[in-house]
Amino acid sequence: MRFVMTLFLWVLTTILVAVAVPSAWVQKNIIDPQGYSSFAESAATDPQxxxxxxxxxxxxxxxxxxxxxxxxxxxxxxxxxxxxxxxxxxxxxxxxxxxxxxxxxxxxxxxxxxxxxxxxxxxxxxxxxxxxxxxxxxxxxxxxxxxxxIASSAPDSLRPGILRPLAVWGPWVSVAVAVLAGVFALLTLAVARARGKALAALGISGLLVGAAGWAGLEAGRRYLNEALNHTSGDIRQMADAMVGHAIDSLHQWLNLTLAAGGGLVLFGIVVAVLGGLRRRSD
Incomplete structure (x- = not known):
């Protein structure tokens, strides 16, 4: 029963981390006005x-x-x-x-x-x-x-203020999801019988989220290209550069997630080995 509860909490933690990473990136770089200005300013260094x-x-x-x-x-x-x-x-x-x-x-x-x-x-x-x-x-x-x-033939669904709900609720959602991910990670550690294995499992969560994010971005490029087809000429080139900069930025976040996951896996293994040695000495 304890194993089932630990597994359940680990799955929830993994799902929450998978939501927390992109939502935090979107809030910081796209939704927040100052964050978007900084994002655009950084993208402007691209020669293209x-x-x-x-x-x-x-x-x-x-x-x-x-x-x-x-x-x-x-x-x-x-x-x-x-x-x-x-x-x-x-x-x-x-x-x-x-x-x-x-x-x-x-x-x-x-x-x-x-x-x-x-x-x-x-x-x-x-x-x-x-x-x-x-x-x-x-x-x-x-x-x-x-x-x-920006768009010469924008779809009818693209209208002023269409993303206003994200501006209103985005900050709350990104913070809430990040907090919940942390809470469920701590609950996973508290319920787990072996803390070292639980730490390694949480590291695997980070690895899964990072890898899934990379795969998702690659799969989503086709849809991004379809959206960019509503632009043309130099505006299209600007949009391409902005999207490329966004993908590179999100890749950096995913790389940090992978690195954190790998670090947790190694730390969990060390904790598990030390715990095993201590039990043997007792």
Whole structure:
């Protein structure tokens, strides 16, 4: 009966850890506004994303110039855009540009374009001094906001504030699941007859969660690609880079889970061996 209870608690602990790791990552990097800004700022160091943003900025500058009846040199604008996205100011301003998209998804505030589409705001980047001098020379004035749609053919289910429940309940859920995982892990140790074996079993839980997470990400790439098909051009390249950065970040969390699981397995084995030696000496 004690073994059955231990097994039951171990299974629950494994399930809770499997939920706790991704939910904590999502809360920290996606749901939390400051966390998402930091995530976007980190992603902006990717050369693929920098080139994509430079291309989109060049396109928007040409569009603004056409609206104002001005003539611009595309090569010169692209050179300035490349230098800007490779500079130190770009990551922070890219994070600011993404705040509009985050607000659109996670709140019901009207931080969006007039037609309610899902957008990012490129005005903070074009207002950078490295651009301002060049644009003023061409007679191009940057508006206070310059929103660009992220998805050209977004599904009907994608609407403003669709993820607001996650913003409301996400912090509570991630904390609650992590606490429950810890509680059930302690209960597993308390009920188990052999503490060393129980520690090793909890380590195996970490190994299972880490391995399952890697497998799940690989299996989910197809669905991610289908979602990205709603974007195109430079925006698609930006989305690809952001998704790639997210996967790499989650891989790091899963690697830490694997490392923690492996450490617990080794510690459990040591505890079990020492316990066996002590019982023999008694």
């Amino acid at each position: 994303l920098q080139q994509a943003v430079a291309g989109e900025l060049t396109t928007q500058v040409q569009s603004l110039a056409a609206q104002n009846g001005s003539q611009v040199e595309p090569r010169r604008i692209r050179a300035v855009a490349n230098a800007y996205t490779a500079g130190s100011a770009f990551p922070r301003q890219f994070a600011l540009a993404n705040q509009v998209a985050h607000t659109w998804m996670f709140t019901n505030r009207l931080s969006r374009s007039e037609d309610g589409s899902w957008v990012i705001d490129l005005a903070p980047m074009l207002s950078d001094p490295s651009f301002a001098e060049t644009l003023s020379g061409f007679g191009v004035e940057v508006p206070q906001t310059l929103t660009v749609p």
